[in-house]
Amino acid sequence: MIRGFCILILFQLLGEAVVAMFHLIVPGQVMGMILLLVVLIAWQDVPEFLDLTGRALLPYLPLFLVPVSVGMFAYWDLIKRDFVAIVISLLVSLFVSLAVTGLTLNALVKARSK
Amino acid sequence: MNIDWVLAWPAITNSPIFGMGITLLSYEFGRFLYLKSGGFALFQPILVSVMVIGFVLMSMGIPYDVYFKQAESFHLFLGPLTVALAIPLYINIKRIRQLLGRILVTLIVGGTASIGSAMLVLWIMGGSEDIILSMAAKSVTTPIAISITEEIGGYPSLAVTFVIAIGILGVAIGPWFLRLIGVTEPSAKGFALGITSHALGTAKALEMGDQVGAFSALAMGLMGIASALALPWLAQYFL
Numbered sequence: 204m205i206r207g208f209c210i211l212i213l214f215q216l217l218g219e220a221v222v223a224m225f226h227l228i229v230p231g232q233v234m235g236m237i238l239l240l241v242v243l244i245a246w247q248d249v250p251e252f253l254d255l256t257g258r259a260l261l262p263y264l265p266l267f268l269v270p271v272s273v274g275m276f277a278y279w280d281l282i283k284r285d286f287v288a289i290v291i292s293l294l295v296s297l298f299v300s301l302a303v304t305g306l307t308l309n310a311l312v313k314a315r316s317k
Numbered sequence: 318m319n320i321d322w323v324l325a326w327p328a329i330t331n332s333p334i335f336g337m338g339i340t341l342l343s344y345e346f347g348r349f350l351y352l353k354s355g356g357f358a359l360f361q362p363i364l365v366s367v368m369v370i371g372f373v374l375m376s377m378g379i380p381y382d383v384y385f386k387q388a389e390s391f392h393l394f395l396g397p398l399t400v401a402l403a404i405p406l407y408i409n410i411k412r413i414r415q416l417l418g419r420i421l422v423t424l425i426v427g428g429t430a431s432i433g434s435a436m437l438v439l440w441i442m443g444g445s446e447d448i449i450l451s452m453a454a455k456s457v458t459t460p461i462a463i464s465i466t467e468e469i470g471g472y473p474s475l476a477v478t479f480v481i482a483i484g485i486l487g488v489a490i491g492p493w494f495l496r497l498i499g500v501t502e503p504s505a506k507g508f509a510l511g512i513t514s515h516a517l518g519t520a521k522a523l524e525m526g527d528q529v530g531a532f533s534a535l536a537m538g539l540m541g542i543a544s545a546l547a548l549p550w551l552a553q554y555f556l
Contacts, residue, residue, distance in 0.1 A: 211397035218400070228545040230460035232399040233538060239403035240410075249404055257404040260397075261530075264520035265363040265488075267395050269340050269370070270388040271459060272363065272517070275481045276371040277381035278474050288442035292452065293479065296435030297486050297513060298494065300456065304427030304536075305500035305509035311419040312502045 207256025214239045330379060336387025343369035358489050363517065367485065395516075402519065402534040409531035416504060424539050427512045431456050432544070447471055453548050455479035458515040461541040469552040480515065487514025488521045503528040511536025 218235030221227070227234065243249060249257075282289055329335060347365030354360050374384055385392070406413070413420070432453055439449045451471030454462035459480050466476040491510050500506055503526055510518035511533035522533030 208397060211400045214400045215396045228464050229542060232396040233541060235400040236403045239400055240406050243403060243407040244410060249407060257401045261401055261523055264398055266344050267391050267398060268517055268520060269344060269363060269366050270385055270392040272367045272481045273370045274381055275478050278478045281472060281475050285444045285448050288439055288444045292435045292438035293483055293486060295438045296431055297483060299434040300427060300431030300513040301491055301494055301509045302498055303430035304423055304512045305495050305505050307426050308419060308423040308508050309500045309502045309505035312416065312504055
């Protein structure tokens with residue numbers, strides 16, 4: 204568990220370093236994810252200690268997203284003027300985005316597998 | 318012995334553990350509601366938790382910054398957990414390779430529809446230009462959204478609000494809506510959640526299965542990278 208967590212932190216730090224060195228716009232943790240994926244592909248297996256940590260921690264991802272999500276309430280003053288327009292545009296784009304993306308890939312996947 | 322009752326409350330809310338306490342407590346309350354209601358979409362633990370904490374902070378006059386500092390240790394976990402998404406991605410790498418061409422087509426079509434529809438509706442309804450620009454990055458994970466919005470000239474803080482709002486809406490409505498319109502392939506479900514609701518959608522997708530989670534993580538990553546490359550470039554031409 205702890206060993207796996209060390210690996211995750213190590214790759215995040217590596218990611219931060221790569222992002223800084225190459226002046227990239229992606230966050231260090233996303234770069235860390237890409238680097239770990241590359242290493243796993245090269246290794247051709249997920250070491251058990253890493254799998255264990257992933258299985259233990261990933262179900263709590265929504266919990267760790269709570270603090271930043273509460274920030275939504277902090278900008279009420281900026282939103283209030285255009286509130287209705289913002290809510291409608293978010294809702295429209297939510298349905299459009301889910302429908303277009305979901306139906307496109309769904310159809311493409313089914314078309315080939317038939 | 319003199320007991321100072323009035324000192325109890327500030328001692329609680331000023332304690333550095335208070336933020337973590339209400340985060341865990343409200344999340345657990347959300348989980349309780351979600352399980353008791355048989356998985357009612359609006360009782361997503363994260364949605365309940367954010368609402369409860371928002372209410373507590375506002376009613377007690379605690380500024381968001383104070384809460385965030387107290388709960389920041391939770392926030393820090395997001396880094397290693399994002400890295401951990403490489404595991405479901407690797408486990409599903411065969412399926413991803415197999416579908417790569419179709420994935421990229423869907424990314425372009427879905428990403429354009431997602432961003433275009435939000436900006437178009439705001440423009441039609443007379444939203445101001447700063448707000449329309451801040452909407453461009455709404456489907457991208459927070460740190461990328463901040464840099465993109467700075468680059469194209471919107472309000473980064475506003476963009477973050479939109480990112481979170483669309484994320485939470487997607488978690489609450491997404492799985493139900495995808496079922497309704499007949500999206501049955503796990504890869505398509507995950508990809509739609511990831512394109513629309515980034516990390517929040519991916520957290521939900523992981524609950525729906527390994528493959529759904531992997532495709533959501535993939536969509537989140539690709540959407541972030543594609544937006545970071547395309548939006549500043551597009552902004553040059555249209556502004």
